[in-house]
Amino acid sequence: MSRFFKGSDSESDSSSSDSEVNVPRPGASAARPVAYAFSDNEDEPKRIVRSxxxxxxxxxxxxxxxxxxxxxxxxxxxxxxxxxxxxxxxxxxxxxxxxxxxxxxxxxxxxxxxxxxxxxxxxxxxxxxxxxxxxxxxxxxxxxxxxxxxxxxxxxxxxxxxxxxxxxxxxxxxxEAEESEEESREDFMKSKTREESKPSKRVTYDDDDDDDDIDWEMSSDSSSSESDGGEGGGTTVYTAAMFLKKQPGEEKKDKKDKKEKRVRRKAEEDEGGEWEEVTKGAPMVKEAPKMFAKDTEVNHEAVIKKLNEIISARGKKGTDRNEQIALLTELQSISNANNLGPAISMKIMFNIVAAIYDYNPNIATCMRSEMWEKCLKGVSELLDMVEANPDINIGENILEESENVTTSPYRIRGCILTVVERMDEEFTKMLQACDAHSTEYVDRLKDEKDVCTVLDRLQTYLVPRGTTEEICRVYLRRIEHLYYKFDPEAYDNPQLENQSFKDMEEMCKYIYAKDLTDRLRTRSMLCQIYHQALHDRWYQARDLMLMSHLQDTIQHSDVPTQILYNRTMVQLGLCAFRKGMIRDAHNALVDIQSGGRAKELLAQGLLLQRQHERTPEQEKIEKRRLLPYHMHINLELLECVYLVSAMLIEVPYMAAHEMDARRRMISKNFHHVMRMSERQALTGPPESMREHVVAASKAMKTGNWKECKNYIINEKMNAKVWELFYKSETVQEMVTSKIQEESLRTYLFTYSSVYDSLSLETLADMFEIDQGIVHSIISKMIINEELMASLDEPTRTVVMHRTEPTRLQSLALQLSEKVSSLVDNNERIMELKQGNLFFQKSGNMQDRQDRFQSNYQQNRNQNWQDRRNQRQNYSQRTY
Incomplete structure (x- = not known):
């Protein structure tokens, strides 16, 4: 039957049931889940794909x-x-x-x-x-x-x-990119939730409705859903236009709109003020507020009031030091523009320099280079003002209440000497902080010329009008910049009166006479001794050191003065070595070199301490005492001079007292170096400076002076040590002659027991020394009773007297002493073991020791008497 046939109710019901569209009723469960349906549960986490x-x-x-x-x-x-x-x-x-x-x-x-x-x-x-x-x-x-x-x-x-x-x-x-992505994602999620949350249009009708009505309603629903773009229907319809890329102009417009919305949103969220958009490029510099109000009269009172206002912020937390320097500079320019006089300008200049010094709050660190240039320029300008206005009275004892900056004569509180001293200290700190091997150090060192110029100008200003204390202080500053500098002209012509020596002597004499504190006098004396020794004026430097008696009281001085004393003693030792005074050189250097702390004692670096660690505060204090690199003394040169001096003294002494078990050590450091070399199982060719000295000492023991000289003076040692001396050829010649003389003495001590007589000519040819020098060396040895011999002038020979014990006799004497001590020890042990009291046999032991001592003394006196008789017989036979 046709579905459009209008029949009875039953027929219509049956026909409608045959062709009925199954529409789920409210509350009825679906038979099968719909594929690709969106979930209604909003609590589920949203998956976001991230790169x-x-x-x-x-x-x-x-x-x-x-x-x-x-x-x-x-x-x-x-x-x-x-x-x-x-x-x-x-x-x-x-x-x-x-x-x-x-x-x-x-x-x-x-x-x-x-x-x-x-x-x-x-x-x-x-x-x-x-x-x-x-x-x-x-x-x-x-x-x-x-x-x-x-x-x-x-x-x-x-x-x-x-x-x-x-x-x-x-x-x-x-x-912007992130927000655009988020907004697009939010739009999509909103549309999706709207689809899910909106109730779907379900067809409900009564039994008496027509089929035409049903078809019309369904067709209208579908058309409306398509026209709404998926908002009203149960399914979403996507069109191609939704996925097309926007035009470049539209995209920029959208971004601009979003940016404006974002700015407005932030402005709404902010409660306390307005938001302004930051423009690209460098920030706009706002005009600084004016120093004085528009109608304010700029006079002395206003400027001083403003100056005190700026100074009152000094040292407070949160004070901008750059701004403070800028404000003071601007105030000075305003004062100069209004012609308020030189006194007020000088007062402001004092405060500008003080603000520059205060820029760095940490006293242990140095200034930055730009601040140092400002400081040097400010001090020079201050000196220009001081020199150009002699009517201005400056003093640190002037109270602020008694200052006069309006009319002449002016009075200002301040101390130009303190300002210059602080500048000198900052210059030293900058050199300490720089890397010594960098170009920055060289650039900073060039400023020393300007610093010395400032000191000269300060001296010219203070000498006529300053107190004796101020003059002594400025003299000492000049001396400390002068004493370590070497002048070749003064070295080559010591008879000429060099200007540096004249200035040094005048300033030191003034300090010796006028200084009321021992510190300035001590430091100036040490600087003068150093300067004399640096130019090889050995006798003047030595006499001044001996007359000062500083070696007795230096331990009570402050640490910087003790460091200066150590440097002076080292320079004295080097001067004595250059002059050929080997023993004096050794005595001057032994205290510095014996402890192995020469680097620390000369303030040229810090050493690691094994016993205890330094606290950070102690380390900072010690680093502050270190000297700039251009004032250092070469430590390798110092050690080489000390070891060579010790070798020239110690090796002949060891040869003369080879059998003496109780011989004393002249140089402990030298013996330590020799012991360390002897402990080595395999000894290769020398490489370091110490190994060269050890090899030279072993060669000198056998009298081989040429090998000893080759170890001490060669290309490697010249590059390391000897070329550091001024006129190194003279020093090398002196060292060679000393090696020849001491090798001769060592040879005579070692082999005198083998020879009956020795020809002076043979000895002179063997050691390549003049016969007169050989004669004088042997004569001194005979006079000092170091060599038991006599000189035969007609034959030019040295006749040996066999009064010295042979090697076998010396060994026998040592053995007898050791055996006697061993017997005494054994007797004491036996007495303690048997329980006998020690004092029972102490009398016998004491008698035995007394007899041994008396016999030993008698034999010794007899030997001396025999030697004297032989010497008298020989002299009578000769003359």
Missing amino acids: AKDKRFDELTEIIKKMGNHKKIKDMSSVLTDFEELGKAYEKSKKVIEKEKQIPRFFLRCLVELEDFVSECWEDREGRKQMSKNNAKGLTTLRQKLKKYNRDFESEITSYRENPDEEEEEVVMDS
Whole structure:
């Protein structure tokens, strides 16, 4: 039957049931789940697909954020942990960064900020003292690791510091891209939720409705759903236009609209003020507020009031020191523009220089180079003002209430000498902080000429009008810049009156006569001795040192004066060596070299201490005492001179007292070096300076002077040591002649028992010395009773007297002494074992010792008497 046939109700029911569209009723459960249906549960997590770059960069950002929180509370151990995690996360992100071919700017910003934060914490000495042990340890470790880690990013960090504004552009672009992605994602999710949350249009009708009505309603629903774009139907219809890319102009317009919305949204969220958009490029510099109001009259009172206002902020926390210097400079220019007089300008200049000195709050560190240039320029300008205005009375004893800056004669509180002394100290600190082998050190050292010029001008100003104390202080400053400088003209012509020697002598004499403190007198005397010894004026330097008696009282002086004393003694020893005074040179250098702390005693570096560690405060104090590199004395030259002097003295003495078990050591350091060489199983050719001296000493023991000379003077030793002397050829000739003479003495001590007589001519040919020198050497040895011999003038021979014991006799005497001591010890042990009291046999032991001592004394007296008789018989036979 046709479905459109209008029949009875039953027929219509049956026909409708045959062709009925199955529409689920409300509350009825579906027989089968609909495929691709969206879930109604909003609590399920939304899956977001993220790239590897986003994952890695988000991980880095989280670590940086956590590090920032730890930096705020200065939890240095946690900051160290965060830094290590950041390094590991960066290693994981290396593949992503290599694809990008650029290190992220936020990572570089983190490294730069962390470096500044660590340096700020390290310079804050008081803050470090208050840190806990873990935080202090974490700060030290973090500083070392960060310094090492940042070497790999040195060029990137430098470029970032030069132009940190690039990061803002990148951050804005990244944030725009992220927000556009988020907004598109939100639009999509909103449309999806609307589809799911909107109730679907279900067809409900009564039994008496027509089929036509049903068909019309369904067709209208489907058409409406298609026209709505998926908003009203149960299924979403996507068109091709939804996936097309927008035109470039439309995309930029959308981004601009979103950016404006974002700015408005932030402005609405902010309660307290308005937001303004940051423009690209360098920040706009706002005009500084004017020094004085528009209608204010600029006079002395207003300027002084403003000056006191600026100075009152000095030393307070949060004071910008750069701004303070700028304000004082501007105030001085305003004062000069209004012609307020030289006194007020000079007063402001004093405060400008003081503000420059205050710029660096840490006294242990030096100025920056730009601040040093400002300081030098400011002190020069101050001296110009002082010299140009003699009517201005300057003194540190003038009270501020009694100052007069309006009318002449002017009175100002200040001390130009203190300003110049502080400048000199800052110059020394800058040289200490520079690397001695860098061009920066050379550039800073060039400023010494300007510093000396300032000192000369200060001396010219103070001598007519200063007190004796001020003149002594400025004289000492000049002496300390002069005493260590070598003048070749004064060395070559010691008879001429050199200007440096004249100035040094005049200034030292004034200090000796006028100084009321021992410190200035002591330092000036040591400087004069050093200067004399540097130019080989040995006798003047030696006499001045002996007359001063400083060696008796120097231990009571301050540490810098003791360091100057050590330097002076070393220079005296080098001068004595150059002059051929070997024993004097050894005596001057033995105290410095015996302890192995020459570097520390001369303030040329710090040594590691095994017994106890220095505290950070002690280390800073000792580093502050170190001398600049251009004032150093070469330590290898010093050690070589000492060991060569010890060799020339000790080797002949060892040969003369070879059988004497109780011989004393002249040089313990030399014996230590010799012992260390003898302990070596295999001895190769000498390489270092010490090994050369040891090899030369072994050659001298056998009288082989040529081999000894070749070990001491050769190309290797010349480059290391001897060429450091001025006119090194003269020094080498002197060393060669001393080696010949001492080798002759050693030969005579060693082999005198073998010969009956020796020809002077043979000895002169063997050691290549003049016969007169050989004759004088042997005569001295005979007079000093070092050699038992006599000179036969007609035959030009040395006749040996066999009064000395032979080697066998000497060994026998040593053996008898050791056996007697061993017997005594055994007797004491036996007496203690048997329980007898020691005093029972002490009388017998004492008698035995007395008899041995008397016999030994009688034999010794008899030997001396025999020698004297032989000498008298020989003299009677000769004359």
